[in-house]
Amino acid sequence: MDLNIKNLWVVYIGGVEIWITETIVNTWIIMAILILLAVIARIRMTRFSLVPRGFQNVIETVVELFDNFAAGALGSSLSYIAPWFFMVFAFILSSSLFSVFGLRAPTADWATTFTLAFATFILMLFMGFRHRKGGYLKSFFGPHPIFFPLNLIGELAKPVSLSFRLFGNMLSGTIILAIYYQLTPWLMQIGIPALMHAFFDVVIGALQTYIFVFISFMYIRGAAADN
Amino acid sequence: MYESLAIVLAAAHFAAALSLLNGLLTVFGQAKIAATAIESIARQPEAADSIRGIMFVGLAMGETSGIYGLLIAIIMLFANPLVDIFVRMLG
Numbered sequence: 001m002d003l004n005i006k007n008l009w010v011v012y013i014g015g016v017e018i019w020i021t022e023t024i025v026n027t028w029i030i031m032a033i034l035i036l037l038a039v040i041a042r043i044r045m046t047r048f049s050l051v052p053r054g055f056q057n058v059i060e061t062v063v064e065l066f067d068n069f070a071a072g073a074l075g076s077s078l079s080y081i082a083p084w085f086f087m088v089f090a091f092i093l094s095s096s097l098f099s100v101f102g103l104r105a106p107t108a109d110w111a112t113t114f115t116l117a118f119a120t121f122i123l124m125l126f127m128g129f130r131h132r133k134g135g136y137l138k139s140f141f142g143p144h145p146i147f148f149p150l151n152l153i154g155e156l157a158k159p160v161s162l163s164f165r166l167f168g169n170m171l172s173g174t175i176i177l178a179i180y181y182q183l184t185p186w187l188m189q190i191g192i193p194a195l196m197h198a199f200f201d202v203v204i205g206a207l208q209t210y211i212f213v214f215i216s217f218m219y220i221r222g223a224a225a226d227n
Numbered sequence: 228m229y230e231s232l233a234i235v236l237a238a239a240h241f242a243a244a245l246s247l248l249n250g251l252l253t254v255f256g257q258a259k260i261a262a263t264a265i266e267s268i269a270r271q272p273e274a275a276d277s278i279r280g281i282m283f284v285g286l287a288m289g290e291t292s293g294i295y296g297l298l299i300a301i302i303m304l305f306a307n308p309l310v311d312i313f314v315r316m317l318g
Binding site for chain 1: 280283284287290291294295297298301305
């Protein structure tokens with residue numbers, strides 16, 4: 001665990017150098033584990049019965065819990081986008097959980113969180129135009145057309161604030177733990193970091209995951225639901 | 228030569244500390260949100276679930292300004308462009 005993001009190797013594609021950083025490799029690891037889980041769930045799904053037992057019970061509970069959360073936050077007419085946010089939820093949560101094992105969390109890199117927040121922004125625009133058509137465009141011209149620049153800045157600030165919130169929380173935990181690991185002797189590194197990991201990675205990570213997804217839902221509902 | 232670099236670095240560290248002082252006001256705002264939510268839950272326990280959800284979102288919104296201060300402090304300490312310019316001027 002380190003303060004800076006290490007650059008592992010550089011790939012040249014068509015004369016452009018692309019840096020493969022620690023963040024990208026950790027993202028690949030987490031993606032591989034999530035895809036493996038999804039494939040296992042898909043294979044087991046062929047043997048699912050009407051009355052859930054064991055593994056099927058766990059999967060159904062998780063999906064149902066998330067679907068209810070999405071339907072409550074978005075309203076039933078918009079909750080068909082819940083699968084995308086289930087993926088975002090699983091990725092952010094597992095990336096903060098894997099930092100317990102010493103992987104640097106990919107969400108402690110602004111590139112990752114801005115990508116996720118920008119996807120929310122694109123989805124917000126798309127859903128707004130899909131459900132309200134011209135009414136969404138009209139909402140930019142506010143109570144009076146003179147408010148257009150303010151409304152535009154307000155909309156553009158949404159992905160930035162959404163990404164900075166997650167990034168700042170994850171990075172502060174990473175930095176505090178890195179400083180702790182560098183400053184203390186090995187005797188102090190036996191049981192105490194576990195408590196700090198439990199707070200900074202598990203508690204804060206789960207809370208920020210929930211907040212990221214919930215605020216994304218709020219933005220999309222504000223754009224797409226007719227007032 | 229090196230004394231002026233030391234002064235610039237000290238100023239960057241003071242700036243980082245100052246930008247973290249906004250945590251004071253952030254914490255006051257978050258305390259107000261939490262206190263009001265507890266009052267509302269005590270008055271209307273059946274609405275506790277929806278109040279709790281709104282409280283978390285409000286806390287996250289209030290935390291944003293604190294996070295901005297933290298990011299400014301981190302930029303001041305680890306990625307300060309002014310210190311880089313000064314080091315390049317020194318040669």
